[in-house]
Amino acid sequence: MAGIELLSDQGYRLDGRKATELRKVQARMGVFGQADGSAYLEQGNTKVLAVVYGPHEVRGARSKILYDRAVINCQYSMATFSTAERKRRPHGDRKSSEMSLHLKQTFEAAVLTQLYPRSQIDIYVKILQADGGNYSACVNAATLAVIDAGIPMRDYVCACTAGFVDDTPLADLCHAEESGGGTSLAVALLPRGGQIALLQMDARLHQDHLDTLMEAAMTACKGVSKVLDEVVRQHLQEMSILTGE
């Protein structure tokens, strides 16, 4: 590759991780009092806030109402200060509408929407600091927020990216690796059943490599799911002890 060396001869990446190593994931649930559910998640240097309102009556256009299940409304946005270059990002630009759509598809696969006919669930995510893997960090944060809101889901939705450099799949790409021009594959997975909620790849990749790349991404997702599981259980225990007294 022309630019920087993404994988050293010793098998280390730019930030010192091994090929299959994830970035550090830290999260907290219930960060806002006003919303029905909320969560804050850090995946390496990518920081995301997710807020869930609902299920509630459909506001605005009545034509949106679905009579057999709930409408999921996602909104993705990035803070002006989230990237290296300070930039005002108006709502509804193409990149964020695409991301909103992807989030919507992901959560329609996971949330049991048929339990709430004629209602609406709002999921708002905001990137506070972008360092690669924005989509996956958003999905992970939104999952925690949905769980915090007490909305029924089939399973956690865990997302992670994977790249392919020097015939080696790299898990959980950071910004430098993503912008290096290589392949980046984003997977959203329901880890227990192994169902894929969303799969996205923008660049070209030889068919022979797809299986190994998918394998790496799915293993990474399962790693993320372990961390999320720990966060949820910790939160549950704390809350039940507080209310139990």
Place this chain on the structure above:
Amino acid sequence: MAADMRLPTVRKQVSLSGSKSAIASLVVPGDVITTDTGFMRGHGTYLDEEKLTASVAGEVERVNKLICVRPLKTRYNGEVGDVVVGRITEVQQKRWKVETNSRLDSVLLLSAVNLPGGELRRRSAEDELSMRDYLQEGDLISAEVQAVFSDGALSLHTRSLKYGKLGQGVLVQVSPSLVKRQKTHFHYLPCGSSIILGNNGFIWLYPTPGQQDEDAGGYYTSIEPVALSDREVISRLRNCILALAAHKVMLFDTSVLYCYESSLTHQIKDILKPEVMEEVVLQTRHRLADQEG
């Protein structure tokens, strides 16, 4: 004006020792509760290839053959007979739509309200036209749940003089799970204010009314200025309720009153400071525990 500023502090860790039995029954979405097919599937669960699986994070409750998972925090799930406080969002033909923190807006039918001028009055077309004179968008009401529809929407009624439009007061919103179910949810507190603890987590604080005007049928609202002393009591109660809710103490007349009494040594505006809040709530908890014996 002096402003109160503070530096960020480390969040206190909740000690996870003790009550191990409760922890055992906690599940997260996707957890298999049982593979036995003899059980019935309740709320918060779904069947995944014959396995009963949790769909929400919470506590497993088992009643005979029925398994439910109760999430720690949800929107309000109405039950017949609950007292609720809500806000009118829409005036439609023959009905009002009321926001009650439920999954869908509740309905208040024109035939389910007490109109001024007697119990037995026919509802004419004129009444339909003048619905907005009784209740309009943004008005707050107290009501009782009359029925729950199949999709979970609630039907309300205000066919009693204790329900109806709310006048001057303060609304506090807390999680519905924090309001303790009791025989009565209307209380005249001895500190000089009244409280409606709605089961939907909407709590209404208002000055204790003098005498009820029977003819108005609950639609008369006083616009007399409220005395400063009453307003102070109401503000203090509001802060006390927020403090109790922040520490997840169940809300009912005694807990609110105890918290009010233990907060009297502090200024009203100081009650919501973390350290004062902790102290006041701790005192309340002790008094509640003492009272239980």
